[in-house]
Amino acid sequence: MSKVYKIISGIFLLIPVVLFAQEGTISGKVTDENGTPLAGVNILLKNTNSGTATDLEGDFNLSNIPYGNYTLIASMVGYKKFVKNIKVNKPGLNLKIVLRETTLKFNEVVVTAGKHRQKILDLPVSAEVISPYFISKKNFIKLDDVLRYAPGVNVTLDQVSIRGSSGYSRGAGTRVLVAIDGIPAFTGDTGEIIWELVPVSDLDRVEIIKGAASSLYGSSAIGGVINIITKSIPRQPVTLIKTQVGIYDKPFHKQWDWSDKYRTFNNLTVSHSNSFGNLGVAISLTRYEDMSYRLNDWQNRFSGYFKSLYKFSDSVSLSFMATGFYRDKATFDYWKSSREALVPSPNQIGNEVHSERFLFGSIYKNKISQTLSLTLKSSWYRSFWKDKSESKNFSSSNQYRVELITNYKFRNGLFIVGGSEINYGTVNSNIFGNKHSAGFAFYAQAEYNFNNRLKFSGGARFDYNKLHNLNPEYSFSPKIGFNYKLNKQTVFRGNITKGFRAPTLAETFTSTITSGIKVKPNPTLNSETNYNFEIGINKQLTGNINLDFAVFNNEFYDMIEPAIDITDGEVTFNNVTRARITGAEFTGKFKIPSIDFSTGINYTLLLTKDLNKNKTLKYRPKHSFNIQTDFTPGNFSIGADFRYWSRVEEIDIELVDLGLVPNGDERVPVYVLDFRTGYNFFSLGFPANLFLTVNNVLNYNYVEMIGNISPIRNISLNLELIF
Amino acid sequence: MKNLLKYFLLALVLWNCDGGIQPGMQEPGFSGTIYFIGEWPDSVKRTHIVLFEEPLLDTTDFSAGNLKYVSNEIPYGVKEYKYTTENNSLFGVIKPGVYGYLAVAQSTLETISLKREDWTIAGIYYNSGDTTKPGKLIIPENTFLHNIDIICDFNHPPVQPPGGK
Structure with a gap:
């Protein structure tokens, strides 16, 4: 008798959960504009305690969210904050969020041109960083076209000059070292830079020292x-x-x-x-x-x-x-x-x-x-x-x-x-x-x-x-800074x-x-x-x-x-x-x-x-x-x-x-x-x-x-x- | 801020309505045809049209100071060569003026020499068929002359200016 009572009591206790829980799950994926998943993006429902962060695949999951209207905020350093009003009225809500790159705060920019990672404001020299979004939105095909817009950089046809270091010598003997992931990229005969070699569609950033x-x-x-x-x-x-x-x-x-x-x-x-x-x-x-x-x-x-x-x-x-x-x-x-x-x-x-x-x-x-x-x-x-x-x-x-x-x-x-x-x-x-x-x-x-x-x-x-x-x-080349x-x-x-x-x-x-x-x-x-x-x-x-x-x-x-x-x-x-x-x-x-x-x-x-x-x-x-x-x-x-x-x-x-x-x-x-x-x-x-x-x-x-x-x-x- | 930007851009447009670099005026110069008669000498290594300001009356007249224009090379062995001084300069820019000696000169050297003895004159420009003396070439301001033709007859070479071999 007691066993039957317990089962019946259990069924009755579960009924409110099933009928009145009214909770859903919000899940989704966060990527950048190139479709690359973004890890570590903060996901928050405004004015609630519900929040999480995306995993390595850019995925997130917020569970046990009572039905209702919310404001979802996705934010990450270097990207524009994403804000969207959502309505949770079904068990599963799936979102696809794209964060747009924004200009980094200057003190957050990191460069590696010093052969190790440094914040740009920790450097003893002037430096500049160009983001790939700037390259995409201007439809650039060659990197030297991008550099014409960088402070202190001049380009004469395809010969780059930083602060007037070079004039024009048909590319021979560059006075600016160009490297791809730190690997120098100039030819063995004339020592010139061949800009078409740079994979413009696959750039993360361009650092200029x-x-x-x-x-x-x-x-x-x-x-x-x-x-x-x-x-x-x-x-x-x-x-x-x-x-x-x-x-x-x-x-x-x-x-x-x-x-x-x-x-x-x-x-x-x-x-x-x-x-x-x-x-x-x-x-x-x-x-x-x-x-x-x-x-x-x-x-x-x-x-x-x-x-x-x-x-x-x-x-x-x-x-x-x-x-x-x-x-x-x-x-x-x-x-x-x-x-x-x-x-x-x-x-x-x-x-x-x-x-x-x-x-x-x-x-x-x-x-x-x-x-x-x-x-x-x-x-x-x-x-x-x-x-x-x-x-x-x-x-x-x-x-x-x-x-x-x-x-x-x-x-x-x-x-x-x-x-x-x-x-x-x-x-x-x-x-x-x-x-x-x-x-x-x-x-x-x-x-x-x-x-x-x-x-x-x-x-x-x-x-x-x-x-x-x-x-x-x-040659002996010293420096202090x-x-x-x-x-x-x-x-x-x-x-x-x-x-x-x-x-x-x-x-x-x-x-x-x-x-x-x-x-x-x-x-x-x-x-x-x-x-x-x-x-x-x-x-x-x-x-x-x-x-x-x-x-x-x-x-x-x-x-x-x-x-x-x-x-x-x-x-x-x-x-x-x-x-x-x-x-x-x-x-x-x-x-x-x-x-x-x-x-x-x-x-x-x-x-x-x-x-x-x-x-x-x-x-x-x-x-x-x-x-x-x-x-x-x-x-x-x-x-x-x-x-x-x-x-x-x-x-x-x-x-x-x-x-x-x-x-x-x-x-x-x-x-x-x-x-x-x-x-x-x-x-x-x-x-x-x-x-x-x-x-x-x-x-x-x-x-x-x-x-x-x-x-x-x-x-x-x-x-x-x-x- | 937006208004400021708008006025700034408008000012730029007005400022630049001239379009930057303008097409230039007609450059002075001349063009014509060189006719080659007979067999080219085997020893010739380079052939050019040369223009001197003063006539070549003395060995010292064949000098860099008197030489005002040298064309690009004329290919060896051609029978006829149409030329223009536009974009065909190895040396010199044609300016308005009176020139005393226009000729086709040939050398047996690979490189260019300014020594008189290294050159042979294959043909001379004459005025109105008067082959007794070299013709004068008069180039007025903003004028491009046409039909400045020269005949190089290897069988009957012209009178050579002083100082040759």
Whole structure:
């Protein structure tokens, strides 16, 4: 009897639970705009005690939520807060939440260009970080186009210059070191940066370190470092299809209209990433086709990118990266004249270059303890190009590098980065000859933190470089710097560094005859050096305003430039110039969260002087000014960017005087206005982003390099599908 | 703030309504055809159109100071070569003025030399068929001359200026 009673009582006790519980479950997934799951996102029901955080797959689950109306908030540092009114009136409610990236608070930005992770406000040097969202929303295809908008950075055609370090030398001998995940990426023959090698669709961020960084990176970092960080591989499968179509408008001046049809460009990228246990894999393929707005300037390119990461444990991992492309491109050296500015001189028509470039790299990381970690990086840069000129010029080069980095953190606030590097390169070319190069280096840098307010850093690097059978060169590059936090809002920084750049094989051994002018080798060419000084202040005002100001001075010695040997009239690379670059840089970032408005303003003053010739340096604008604005209400975004460079004072006037570039001295200040808008369809259940961009809205005609009109007004539509 | 931005952008548009770099005026210069008669000498390594300001009356007239224009190379062995001074300059920019000697010069050297003895004149520009003396070329302001033709007859080479081999 008692057993029957208990069962009946139990049934009656359960009835209210079933009939009156009125509770449901809220579950879902949080991703970024690229569909990558976000872990650690805070999920909260406003005015309740219910809350949780997403797991590694971006999933969350809130259970036992009484039926009713709620306000759900999803938030994470670096992303715009997601707020949505929801109604729980059934047992299971599933949500798909997309967080949009926002400008990070300045003191939250982390950079790794110092060969270990540091907050940007802890650095003794000026630095900048560009987010991938900025690249997507502006429909950029090449990274050098992005860099034109970074404070203190100028790009002349495809040659990048930080704070005036470089002019234009057809890419040879870069004075800015570009690295992909810390692996240097410049060719073994000319030492130039090939921007198409950078997988723009797979970037996490771009870090820019301004000023000489040879004490850590050696040669080529004489003007600064651009470190490109690729995306980490998500734990769940993500597929991205990105397609872009664009069209060039007709030229501003009718007499420049050489084509009877509109010129177009298009780009298609398909990428997929996934994880299988401890192994993560990402692969992407891109096809790019550009008819160009100029005659004999078209290009077709096929690019590929692969990345894998295997985690042996939480502290040991091995990653492998490969990126490369095949490209056929017509050659447009200079315009025919300013009367036919979009047409090359007749002898250039039909000239083409075929190029194949590949960079392979591996990174082994071992966090041996909480204080000690090791990183081993190795890479192989394979480069080949040949042209269709009469002399059938070609160059094939291989550059191999291995670097071991050690980080050690002492308990008393001392942190040490040390490392060693070896490199070897070969070149086979009808212009540069069959040559090889070799080098090794050791470096160490110490940082000492006093009471979390004052930080001193100092270090040095020793480099040995040998080009073929020439005498070896030695370089010693020290640096000292400080970072002082006056209070939570104000940070001072300063540093003095020595930089150097070893001559490339191309600068030393080029031997060719072009149009009867002989270019001869110069085996006596030495490294160029500089001493860089900088002091800066960063001020955070009211949380939504950040101001940064820096002054700097750069003393260059033995700058390498091509020059005519007056004894025989032949051209050779020489250590010809003693130069000084002094300047100031101001950056302001402002946000008005209540109306989803943000803007960034920067201004750079460059006072350059060739002290031998008492002239300004070529292709350096004295004033550069950028303003970027963004208005992002809800899923909609709209923005405009404006860029101003003052008219460059000095150019390659010899080319004009010799008649090689008719009207080549025609140049104007640069005023470029771009417009962009976009819409995010994720919250509507469709996994897509759509961006519309109008570049050079004013259809303003300007040159960065003489005889080369920059892209005229063009409109492009970019659709990203992520699933 | 929005109004400020609006006025700023409007000011920019007005400021830039000239479109930046403008198409230039007609550059002075000339064009024509070079006719080659007979077999090219085997020893010729390079052939150019050369323009001197003053006539070549003395060995010192063949100098860098008097030489105002050198065309790009004319391919070896051609029978006819149409040229224009636009975008065809190895050296020099054509300016308005009076020029005393226009010719086709050939050298047996791979590289360019400014020594008189390294060059042979294969053909000279004459005025109105007067082959007794080199013609003058008069280029007015903003004018591009056409039909400035030269005949190079390898069987009957022209009178060589002083200083040759």
